[in-house]
Amino acid sequence: MLFNSIDFAIFLPIVFLLYWFVANKNLKLQNFLIVIASYVFYGWWDWRFLTLILFSTLVDYSIGYRLNTEENKLKRKVLLWTSILVNLGFLGFFKYYNFFLDNFISAFSFFGMVIKANTLNIILPVGISFYTFQTLSYTIDVYKKKLEPTKDFIAFAAFVCFFPQLVAGPIERATHLLPQFFNKRHFDYHKAIDGMRQILWGLFKKIVIADNCAEFANQIFNNSADYNGSTLVLGALFFTFQIYGDFSGYSDIAIGTSRLFGFDLKQNFAFPYFSRDIAEFWRRWHISLNTWFRDYLYIPLGGSRGGTKMKIRNTFVIFLVSGFWHGANWTFIIWGALNALYFLPIMLSNNNRKHLDLVAEGRFLPSFKELISMLTTFTLTVFAWIFFRAENLGHAWDYLKTIFSSSIINTPYFENGKKAIPTITLLVFFIIIEWLGRSGKHALEKIGINWNRKVRLAIYYSICFLIFWYGGKQETFIYFQF
Known part of the structure; x- marks a missing residue:
């Protein structure tokens, strides 16, 4: 369902009225209504991919719940990596399968070897890059004990599929958005x-x-x-x-x-x-994605705390990954590399916070x-x-x-x-x-x-x-x- 459509112009007032005039006295009912409305909103595009969102929700809810009771460090890491591999596995298959296959074939063709393989006619689920990162933030934060896992499945499902930002962000952190589903909401004119x-x-x-x-x-x-x-x-x-x-x-x-x-x-x-400057630009553009990469990729790699080589490496990693996140095409990777080159002189001269x-x-x-x-x-x-x-x-x-x-x-x-x-x-x-x-x-x-x-x-x-x-x-x- 598009925001700029008649469908949404009808859908939004109906959900709004039900939310504030029917479910307003029961927080759980409001959250349940959000889940139903969000699934209708997403299913309007292609109902088949609702199972993908539901599966991702079940996986991360279950892993978060287990992380709360598991003290063994090895088992905690296994749980964390299960969430990461499942979520990124779905993202990689739907978004990057054909890209990697085509480049694999091209690489062997360069050496005179002919490999026959068929690409798949894969439909990219709308918003998969966004809700995948959103659920990952929950699992990672629970693993790091920055967030208490929820036992309320409906509230967690509402957090994952919240229809306003489901298909194109902002990518909300679990530490910011999830607690709002447990607080009583009052209409604020x-x-x-x-x-x-x-x-x-x-x-x-x-x-x-x-x-x-x-x-x-x-x-x-x-x-x-x-x-x-x-x-x-x-x-x-x-x-x-x-x-x-x-x-x-x-x-x-x-x-x-x-x-x-x-x-x-x-x-x-x-x-x-x-x-x-470019540093200011990246603090102001797609803030939710850039801060996600900063906190879950750039800082764990060492950020800007190491020597010059580490700073250069980490800068290129985060910009190249950001480019690749946008699409399975070398043009996006070059776009990311180009922005890394823009950013490096500012960072190396310590002017990136100017x-x-x-x-x-x-x-x-x-x-x-x-x-x-x-x-x-x-x-x-x-x-x-x-x-x-x-x-x-x-x-x-x-x-x-x-x-x-x-x-x-x-x-x-x-x-x-x-x-x-x-x-x-x-x-x-x-x-x-x-x-x-x-x-x-x-x-x-x-x-x-x-x-x-x-x-x-x-x-x-x-x-x-x-x-x-x-x-x-x-x-x-x-x-x-x-």
Whole structure:
């Protein structure tokens, strides 16, 4: 079920009314309703994969329960690795089986050996990368005794399949989200209103920004051989805003929807395109995934505590794994390696914690130095996104060769290029609102509190109009494929 669909527009009010007016006096009934609603939400896409979520839930619930009573260190490790291997085994099979098989065959073909093997027509279960990491956080934290395992299976099942963030995050830690299922929830009007603001802005990002940018990004990337360098730069810029609008828009809708039900999810995007260096960018982009890798991979490997070689190794490991997490293609691995190269000079010079403050804090406009830093970081990010979007490494290489040719000084031109002018105008409006709201957890938070009521309502109505005007496409979210 898509957030930007009529189905969800009907589904959400029904669940909301049942939750607050039928099940409101019984916490367990509320949790059970969340489980049923979440399974309906996920099963709307493909009911067959509900068994996968249920199996993952049963495995990690059982292992968590056993870890609480088991004192033998060896047996505890066996239980932990059982959870890791089962969860990553499913993820590896559905997401990476064909990738490894194709590369295995190619490697032997290089030495003149012909291996015949058939790839499988595997459907990637939506959200498997997200709920796999979420359940793993539970098992690992219970193993490390940072969290007491739950005996309430319904509450645990609700934590695993919580429908707002089930298929594309944010990836919530068990230590943060799971305890909320044991606390009595009371309807908070102000929290719900702010949740609606965040949903509104998320829908604007997805429907108005991402889907319109996607039309031109797809046209240019899919026919890149026909266009000059300046047009390909424009295509990369469209994709840059498409992926941000799409993914951060989903996160906004998920977080806002959760607030309607009395839950607080962590911020997943913190205006990353206003970052002043790559380190700041990665603190602001897909925060839930990056902190997951930091806490469960980077720090256990030694983090930045060792010598220079260890720092370099660990940096490349975390960025390469992050790239591979996004997809079974060498383009994602190169994207990760490129970001590691961006990050290394900042880390090795101990400047990776330099920008912890808000850009242009207390000022309407950034300083000249801040502006140059933001533009430089943005340019490096756009360059890396080309590998992320390209079909394969050859496509990425040809795309870049054309950009760095003499045709980059030519006027951008592509079929129906004039249709892009309204989208570019909307992008300007989008950037202005994001800049004005950059001190909040989402762009409309501070505007909704501090601005004049008439101006505020004018902005809300304008956003609603634009959403309805552009709302007929119902494009799938990009991150469903990850």
